[in-house]
Amino acid sequence: FFFFKQKTAYEMLRSLVGSEMCIRDSFNSLLFLIIGKILMGVGGARLLARKYVAINIIDSAKTKYASFYVFFCAFGLTMGPAMASMFEYLPEFSVFSMQIKSFNLPAWVMVFAWAIFLVVFLIKFQDPYKLNNLSLIHI
Numbered sequence: 001f002f003f004f005k006q007k008t009a010y011e012m013l014r015s016l017v018g019s020e021m022c023i024r025d026s027f028n029s030l031l032f033l034i035i036g037k038i039l040m041g042v043g044g045a046r047l048l049a050r051k052y053v054a055i056n057i058i059d060s061a062k063t064k065y066a067s068f069y070v071f072f073c074a075f076g077l078t079m080g081p082a083m084a085s086m087f088e089y090l091p092e093f094s095v096f097s098m099q100i101k102s103f104n105l106p107a108w109v110m111v112f113a114w115a116i117f118l119v120v121f122l123i124k125f126q127d128p129y130k131l132n133n134l135s136l137i138h139i
Contacts, residue, residue: 003127004048004051004052004125004127005121005122005125005126005127007048008048008121008125009118009121009122011048012114012117012118012121013118014039014040015039015040015110015114016111016114016115016118017036017039018035018036018037018038018039018040019036019040019107019110019111019114020036020107020111021033021035021036021039023098023104023107023108023111036107049069050066050069053065053066053069056128080106083106083109084106087102087105087106088102089102090102090105
C-alpha cells in the first residue's frame with residue numbers, strides 16, 4: 001500500500017527547512033540560500049498529489065480534482081510574487097536579534113505557513129486505506 005501521510009509530511013518538512021534556510025540568506029550565506037532553494041524546489045509534493053488523485057478518486061471525479069489541483073498550484077505561483085511585492089515597502093525591523101527585511105520576509109511567512117499546515121495535516125489527515133480499507137474514495 002502507498003501511504004500518503006508520511007510522504008507528504010516529509011515533503012512539507014523539507015519545504016519548511018528550505019524556507020528557513022532562505023531566511024539565513026540575511027547572514028550573507030550563499031550556500032544556505034542555494035541549499036534552501038534546492039530543498040524547496042526539487043521534487044515537491046506535486047507528484048504525491050497527482051498520485052493521490054489517480055489512486056483514491058473515482059474515475060468520474062478525477063478530472064474535477066485534477067483541475068482543482070492545477071488551479072491552486074497556479075494560484076500559489078502567482079501569489080508568491082504578489083506577496084513579495086507587498087512586502088517591498090515595509091520597513092526593516094528585528095525580532096529576537098534577527099533582521100527582518102523585505103527580501104527575507106516572504107520566507108518568514110512561508111516558514112510559519114508550512115509549520116501551521118504541517119501540524120494541521122498531521123492531526124487531521126488520515127490515509128484512505130487506513131480509514132476503511134477501500135481502494136477508492138467515492139466523492
